[in-house]
Amino acid sequence: MTAGDARGPIYRDTRDLTPFGNARMQTPVRELAGSVGGLIHGVLGGRDAALIAVDGEVPRLKRMPGKAAKAVHDAIFAGKEPERLIALGRAYPGWAGLCSVMAGLLAYQHGGYLRASELLQRGLSIRNEDDANQYAATYLTRVVTRVEVAERIEVPVLFSQESVFLALSHSLRETGQLEAALQTVAGLPPSLPSALARCALAFALGRDKEVVIWTERLLNSDDLSAALLLLRGRALRRLGAHAQAHDALKEVLRRRKTDVVLRNDALTDRALLVLDNGRKSLNPRDWLRGRPAELETFEVIRKDVDERRLWEQEWENLDGK
Structure with missing residues (x-):
């Protein structure tokens, strides 16, 4: 099904639990307040803004982890640059997909949208080995990505299919690839954040009828x-x-x-x-x-x-x- 084939509303999320936090409207004043707050938080001993964001404490590895798991864990939660994860992906091919995805999310967090789009697409195209998938399911569930789903509107998203695809879609949008950005979010489960991302892109592309159909009976x-x-x-x-x-x-x-x-x-x-x-x-x-x-x-x-x-x-x- 293509991005414009939906025959009804796309915003109704029937799940009991979702990976989304509360949306925040961005304005110059709020951005300044957030920057100052982040600086104060860092000075007082909070998590460095250059590190990947986590909801709560960084998870600890269980005893006797494998060499690859230990290296990747340290690179994800203590590394400030994507290069470290990229190098580990080359050293451990079975972990290359996960390493590229996490490197892409880190680049996205730093505002490097072109690089983020390349890394995320590469990571999604590589099949991980079972150990890498098990690691992600165990230790990455509290990783948070603040995604701009539409202009001036940010939503924190826990590590999931939605966090990766919404971040990729925004990165593609920032690099002028609107059609690809719309296709990226077309297969996501119904939800308000993904619906907003899709409708914003469809509106920018002049697909007004789709926007109207996708938002029918919305309150x-x-x-x-x-x-x-x-x-x-x-x-x-x-x-x-x-x-x-x-x-x-x-x-x-x-x-x-x-x-x-x-x-x-x-x-x-x-x-x-x-x-x-x-x-x-x-x-x-x-x-x-x-x-x-x-x-x-x-x-x-x-x-x-x-x-x-x-x-x-x-x-x-x-x-x-």
Whole structure:
């Protein structure tokens, strides 16, 4: 089945446990806070940011591990560069696939997307021996990769098929290979993160009908679903279905705890819808008289601007103390 063949929603995850953590919206302020927090954490004895990320403590090897397992374990959890893992893959061919995948995840964590895409693809193409697979199942389950599933939206993912393929898809997206990026995530199990990655890529490729089909009957239950609804609204707008686009954006704004970045995007998109509708009429009085929903949108935007001004004033007052 190709990336565009799905015949219905792709976001419904029926699993009891998933490898995904809570999504985080990236903004310049939050990125700066995260960098400062990471620096402080490192100074106070936390895990070095150059090392592969782990949820909790680094797992300890059991007694009498094999030579390959011991070397690979140390390279994964104590190494800061992919080269060490690449060299071990050459020294132990039965572990080459796993070593390339972990080297790719480390390169991805460091922001080296081209190299990450090459290493991850190489690792996925190599068959591991049983010892390497057993090691991965035992010791790598707490490895965490923060994946950008769509622009400005990161999701922490425990080591799994999804962490590897989502990281590869993002790496391909960063290197301009959108079609390959979409194909990479096409076979993943249904989930909100993978659905967002697929819909963002499909939208970038102009496949608006697929985005609409994949997000049917979606409700705003968290920020990932809100981001999906934004894409749905934009796809519907490009298709000319303005009423349905308005409904999707209204659902984004319905949940009060929706991230302010997503809410602002939804308000902007609603304003664009109003402008689109306004171009259909040459008589401003008729346009205003016939569109109470659009007037309501202007009122929502006005209130949002007022609230933001108050928030900025309070922030300036706090900053001045």
